[in-house]
Amino acid sequence: MPPLVKHLLQEWKSAGIPPDSPVILACSGGKDSMVLMDVLVQAGKKPLVAHANFGLRGEESDADEAFVIEQAGLHGLKGVSTRFFTRSFAQEQGLSIQMAARELRYAWLRELAKQEGAVAILTAHHALDQAETLLLNLMRGSGIRGMKGMEVLSRGIFRPLLKCEPDDILRHAGNYRVAWREDASNRSTSYKRNFLRHNVLAPWEERYPGTVRQILRSSELLGEWNEYLEHKLAEDLAFFRHDEDPNSLSLSVSEHPQARILLRSWLENFGMADQAPFVLEAATRPGALFSSKEYELLIDRQWMMVRKRQQQENECLWLEPMQNMRTGTWNFTWVGVEDFPGKINDPFTLLIDPEQVRWPLSLRHSRTGDRIHPFGMKGSKLLSDLFTDARIDRFEKESWPVLCMDDQVIWVPGLRSSELLRSTKKKGRFLLLRASNTA
DSSP states (O other): OOOOHHHHHHHHTTTTOOOOOOOOEOOSSEEEEEEHHHHHTTTTOOOOEEEEEEOOOHHHHHHHHHHHHHHHHTOOOOOEEEEEEEHHHHHHHHHHHHHHHHHHHHHHHHHHHHHHSSSSEEEEOOOHHHHHHHHHHHTTTHHHHHHHHSEEETTTTTTTTTTOOHHHHHHHHHHHTTOOOOOOOGGGSHHHHIIIIIIIIIHHHHTTTHHHHHHHHHHHHHHHHHHHHHHHHHHHHTTTOOOOTTTTEGGGGGTTTTTTHHHHHHHHTTTOGGGGHHHHTTTSSOOOEESSSSSSEESSSEEEEEOOOOOOOOOOOEOTTTEEEEEETTTEEEEEESSSOOOOOOEEEEEEOOOOOSSSSHHHHHOOEEEOOBOOOOSSSSSHHHHHHHHHHHHHHHHOOEEEEEEEEEEEEEEEEEEOOOOOOOOEEEEEEEEEEEO
């Protein structure tokens, strides 16, 4: 049995993939992916061969696509392909060409796997790719998590050749006359990965043979350390987590001797790991706000809370009598009553004299400078002070609806109503507006 075939079967078993499971082979037509195709066939596997044509090299890209589909057929395999407008996508998303191609490729492969019921997507990454990944992560300052590099199986991506060196792959290609196409762009050092391969790792390996193998060994050792640290960090963080909200962490974490590491670990899930030192410095400043591309973090009195960034709607929802309404997690329902019902003690229920109100009313979020003339009080009060007194945090405040008449705030549900609603009428029809929050 060829060494690479034996290796693949061992990795397949170690990954826990059932022997005859449907899988997808991501195939570029280059030497590595064509060798993996041959190895899979010799191992008795029948993957669906998938090729992404990024349209970056004109006729050469089209020739690669035709070659992969042809070779798949010669191996008795089904081949599929798709084409992308990579340059325009990269420009629209503000990405490099390589990053755009990667995003397009994996999004398509995952969707294809879902359609085909495939349990894994196979790629031909090998030891040199791993060494390049480690150096790239080192350049990015990714810490110990980045130093473990790629995993043989991760999030449905199976890399059975990851521990194999390029010479092993080249030897198999020669011994079994594997056909492949050479991508001229692989020789260009304008890409970071190619620069590291040709200008750093190649001379390094030539001067000190075995360097790539030792880098791979370091990756395995760091992976073991990372697994232990992940377990330890999760254990320590559990002590500070909110019982009901996993996205809230007690500010007492700042007193832990390794607070920065704990916080960095927690914030990495939200794209804010590098902000850990600044978050710690702001732990004594309630109201401090930090954000990443997708999330925002608020320092409250006892907790630091993270949520998805939200697009605030500035439009008003117009409210007519007896017209029930839902906005966000809030429901507003009407009840009609005859004669004065007496004092309303529920702050989430508002008594309205329909003859005194100028319709329609409006529901919106609070704005900077909003004020209310609280019922039974002289003068007005800022809504921001009202929320602060009620210990409502900034996240809640932003989504808290207020009821207005002619853009004057007449009710903050659950908090205060306005003197503008005072009625001297004791008989006749009244309306009750009830608010409930399902959050």
